[in-house]
Ligand code: SF4
């Protein structure tokens with residue numbers, strides 16, 4: 001993610017609708033990602049209102065890394081330190097905002113959340129979640145309930161061949177495309193979205 005340099009960054013607007021932009025005012029530490037914003041920017045105001053954030057990078061074609069977490073302003077006494085770190089790593093910001101004073105900018109830190117690595121090129125696809133800080137992984141996808149009659153219909157419909165026999169049958173989530181084809185074919189209604 002750090003190597004990508006510029007990341008897509010999604011927040012929620014004040015109207016609740018999604019807002020996405022490219023972001024390069026970033027600094028990575030082992031325990032946090034630091035983001036630079038101008039205090040007056042909608043981006044900063046959105047995070048002050050709702051600190052949920054997602055960052056998305058393309059590691060290589062077909063392979064993405066997504067960070068889901070919460071962005072919190074760093075303590076006031078640490079603001080200058082992190083601004084200087086980001087300004088030194090991204091000198092273009094000094095040119096982009098030549099009149100920007102340190103007090104005009106605001107540094108947020110994302111310390112708690114989780115990463116999702118999604119490789120759509122491998123066969124089968126690979127999806128891996130990794131929590132960091134106090135973050136908890138929030139997964140989506142499909143699950144099979146005890147209503148399963150072990151008929152095997154779903155296995156034939158799965159493009160990733162990631163449903164394995166058992167009682168009940170089980171989806172190997174690491175290889176699941178989350179396409180929903182299995183749920184549409186199950187005669188028992190045993191597969192549902194989570
Ligand atoms: S199609 Fe439904 S009932 Fe049949 S094995 Fe799959 S989950 Fe179980």
Ligand code: SF4
Nearest residue numbers: 158176177179180182
């Ligand atoms: S959601 Fe798609 S990829 Fe995942 S188990 Fe069902 S059919 Fe397979």
